[in-house]
Amino acid sequence: MATNTRYETILVEVTGNLGIITINRPEARNALNPAVVRELRTALEEIAEHGQVRAVVFTGAGEKAFVAGSDITALATYTAIDGLNAKMQRFFDFLEDYELPTIAAINGFALGGGNELAMACDIRIAAAGARFGLPETNLGIIPGAGGTQRLSRLVGRGRAVELILTGRIFDADEALRIGLVTEVVPAADLLDAARATAEQIMAKGPLAIRLAKLVIKNGAETDQRTGLLLERLAQSLLYTSNDKAEGLNAFLEKRPASFTGS
Numbered sequence: 124m125a126t127n128t129r130y131e132t133i134l135v136e137v138t139g140n141l142g143i144i145t146i147n148r149p150e151a152r153n154a155l156n157p158a159v160v161r162e163l164r165t166a167l168e169e170i171a172e173h174g175q176v177r178a179v180v181f182t183g184a185g186e187k188a189f190v191a192g193s194d195i196t197a198l199a200t201y202t203a204i205d206g207l208n209a210k211m212q213r214f215f216d217f218l219e220d221y222e223l224p225t226i227a228a229i230n231g232f233a234l235g236g237g238n239e240l241a242m243a244c245d246i247r248i249a250a251a252g253a254r255f256g257l258p259e260t261n262l263g264i265i266p267g268a269g270g271t272q273r274l275s276r277l278v279g280r281g282r283a284v285e286l287i288l289t290g291r292i293f294d295a296d297e298a299l300r301i302g303l304v305t306e307v308v309p310a311a312d313l314l315d316a317a318r319a320t321a322e323q324i325m326a327k328g329p330l331a332i333r334l335a336k337l338v339i340k341n342g343a344e345t346d347q348r349t350g351l352l353l354e355r356l357a358q359s360l361l362y363t364s365n366d367k368a369e370g371l372n373a374f375l376e377k378r379p380a381s382f383t384g385s
Contacts, residue, residue, distance in 0.1 A: 128169060132159045134184070135166045140177040140325050141318065142170045142223075145184050152191035153183040155236040160214050167221060177329055178321040179221075181244060182228040182314065183237075189229040189253065190237025198262075211236060211268040215243040219269075219340070222333055224324050228317035229253045230310060234292065239266060242273040245336065247303065248317050249295040250310040255303065256292035276343070278302050328366035329384035 134145040144166055146153040170176045183189040193211070218225065218240070227233075227241035229249040234256045241247050249255075257266040257274065265271060266287060275283035278301045286293070298304045308316045324332060334357040342350030361367050365385045373380035 128162075128165055130162050130166065132156075133162050133166060135170075137170065137173065137176055140175055141321050142173075142176045142179040143314075144179060144181050146181070146190055147184040149183075149185035149187070151194065152188035152232060153185070153237070154191055154194040155211065155240070156194035156197045157210065160211055164214055164217060167218070171222060176223060177325040177332075178224045178226065180226045180228050180314070180317045180321060181240065182317070183230055186231060186310070188231040188237070189227070189233040190240055191232040192235030192237055192258075193268075206267065209267065211239075215239055215269045218243040219273075224321070224332055224336065226317050226320055228313050229255075229295075229304065230313055235259055235266065235270075236268055239268040239270045239273070242277060242303075243269060246305055246320060247298075248306045248308065248313065248320065249298055249304045250313045251295055251307055252310055253295040253298070253304075253307075254292050255295075255298050256290065257287050258290035258292065260288065260290045274303075326379075328361075328364075328370055328380070328382045330364050330366045330382075331361055333384075334361060 130147075132146070132148055134147045136143045136145075144163065146155075146159060146163075148154060148159065167179070170179060224246070225244040226246045226248060227244040229241055229247060230253065231250070232254050233241050234254070235258060238255055238257055257270045259266050259270070266274070271283075271287060274286065278286075282301055295304065295307045299307050306316060306320075338350070338353045338357050342353050366382045369382055370380050
């Protein structure tokens with residue numbers, strides 16, 4: 124797919140049903156600034172409108188960084204109003220709620236906003252040399268784009284408190300051990316691993332994937348009884364779908380399913 128928008132800070136590639144978005148500021152270690160955030164949102168909206176894409180992978184240009192944080196030059200100008208507007212936090216909310224499954228392929232440093240970007244994705248796969256951290260307290264601020272909330276939900280409150288208060292940087296093996304990432308692979312295999320995971324997901328019923336995301340996220344934010352109600356309602360909807368009929372028929376006929384997302 125040729126995108127309709129020309130981007131200055133990111134690269135967008137769509138091959139078949141897979142979209143790959145690369146933050147393309149290697150000279151700044153792919154640091155996030157308002158322009159990057161605007162272009163990422165535009166790209167995701169354009170991909171969703173495309174209709175054929177079923178998963179999106181994020182990565183960073185070059186070998187040094189996935190995203191090494193927010194652009195310090197931009198950060199230095201922020202005021203209390205910028206903090207209240209929270210444009211990056213709101214974008215990561217949008218990303219977490221995105222209709223398609225998202226995978227962060229983390230090459231190099233994922234610090235500050237880069238770590239928060241990865242945490243807003245559904246799945247995180249790291250290169251062996253990746254490094255993680257939320258070092259904002261070194262600058263006299265806190266992780267303000269979802270870091271204080273998503274990290275504790277992913278790795279537990281106690282570990283999140285330690286990592287945020289110390290601001291220390293840790294390696295991919297520790298990220299795997301504490302549950303921040305699901306897989307660590309050699310750097311040369313990173314995109315292949317992300318594509319393989321995406322292919323596994325894209326082979327499943329698109330409507331089931333979308334509803335599973337909704338139920339898992341919203342169920343985690345409420346009590347179990349309410350979460351189970353969401354699960355029942357989602358399953359009831361899926362029982363009436365074309366995808367469910369196709370999935371069962373394909374299983375019985377011992378052939379690959381051809382889902383339509385309806």
